[in-house]
Amino acid sequence: MTFSGAGVVITGGGGGIGAAFARRFAAEGARVVVADLNAGAAGEVAKEVGGTAFTGDVATEDGVTRLIESARETLGEIDVYCANAGIAPQGGEDTPEDVWARAWDVNVMAHVRAAKLLTPRWLERGNGRFVATVSAAGLLTILGSAPYAVSKHGALAFAEWLSATYRHRGLKVQAVCPQGVRTAMLEDTGPAGDLLMGASAIEPSAVADALFAAIDEDRFLVLPHPEVADYYAARATQPDRWLGGMNKLQRKIEQALGDPS
Numbered sequence: 492m493t494f495s496g497a498g499v500v501i502t503g504g505g506g507g508i509g510a511a512f513a514r515r516f517a518a519e520g521a522r523v524v525v526a527d528l529n530a531g532a533a534g535e536v537a538k539e540v541g542g543t544a545f546t547g548d549v550a551t552e553d554g555v556t557r558l559i560e561s562a563r564e565t566l567g568e569i570d571v572y573c574a575n576a577g578i579a580p581q582g583g584e585d586t587p588e589d590v591w592a593r594a595w596d597v598n599v600m601a602h603v604r605a606a607k608l609l610t611p612r613w614l615e616r617g618n619g620r621f622v623a624t625v626s627a628a629g630l631l632t633i634l635g636s637a638p639y640a641v642s643k644h645g646a647l648a649f650a651e652w653l654s655a656t657y658r659h660r661g662l663k664v665q666a667v668c669p670q671g672v673r674t675a676m677l678e679d680t681g682p683a684g685d686l687l688m689g690a691s692a693i694e695p696s697a698v699a700d701a702l703f704a705a706i707d708e709d710r711f712l713v714l715p716h717p718e719v720a721d722y723y724a725a726r727a728t729q730p731d732r733w734l735g736g737m738n739k740l741q742r743k744i745e746q747a748l749g750d751p752s
């Protein structure tokens with residue numbers, strides 16, 4: 492698989508995993524549009540990889556439309572679209588409505604809105620690639636953030652649906668599902684995130700390596716932490732045992748950090 496000259500768009504490309512994707516696609520010869528809410532961060536990464544920065548909010552329909560129109564002007568064809576921007580608000584069922592809505596818009600609807608604009612052209616030419624940065628939380632769950640766990644399940648469901656519906660028409664889809672990755676997002680999860688994911692956290696470049704291995708093998712699921720495959724199987728075959736294990740982890744966090752009740 493060569494990406495020499497390919498047009499690649501990466502949302503949330505100003506930092507963390509998105510920046511690692513930008514570096515890797517550029518190293519493979521792609522022309523990259525680095526899109527981010529943070530203009531300075533997008534500009535820095537774009538400069539580093541010889542790409543083009545785009546500043547905007549992919550949580551809105553208008554923002555996604557502007558990004559795709561602008562990227563088409565810059566790149567001609569968009570060959571690869573990495574729907575990578577994501578947010579992880581902490582909180583449970585009592586998370587405010589607007590925070591739930593924002594998580595849904597950034598983590599799920601941004602993917603749907605981009606696909607709506609990209610698929611007609613991809614199906615016409617019989618070729619396109621949609622890379623969804625999901626999370627192991629989309630296959631399993633995550634303690635401490637109901638909006639993240641729920642919306643990432645939605646993102647995975649949408650990526651599966653795209654692949655199931657359009658694979659025979661040339662649309663390739665990857666769903667990237669890491670556990671902890673050393674980025675600003677992981678830092679923001681505080682001591683609970685550190686307790687849950689700190690020890691096994693990997694560098695963003697390792698996520699890019701896992702993505703490229705999956706692309707080479709034409710594989711949908713990208714698991715930078717291979718042990719997630721076993722947890723996923725356990726969840727499917729022994730759901731009560733798996734939930735019991737997750738609840739044990741919850742109690743461990745409460746003991747370490749203080750009982751929330």
Ligand SMILES: NC(=O)c1ccc[n+]([C@@H]2O[C@H](COP(=O)([O-])OP(=O)(O)OC[C@H]3O[C@@H](n4cnc5c(N)ncnc54)[C@H](O)[C@@H]3O)[C@@H](O)[C@H]2O)c1
Nearest residue numbers: 503506507508527528548549576577626671672674675676
């Ligand atoms: N860090 C982890 O442990 C981890 C694990 C699994 C999955 N992920 C997923 O990886 C993706 C990237 O996360 P990261 O860890 O690199 O986080 P990060 O916070 O380091 O980077 C995310 C980038 O996305 C940008 N962004 C956020 N909302 C945006 C919006 N509405 N429009 C445009 N840009 C926006 C931010 O400005 C930031 O530059 C997310 O989807 C996240 O859920 C992260």
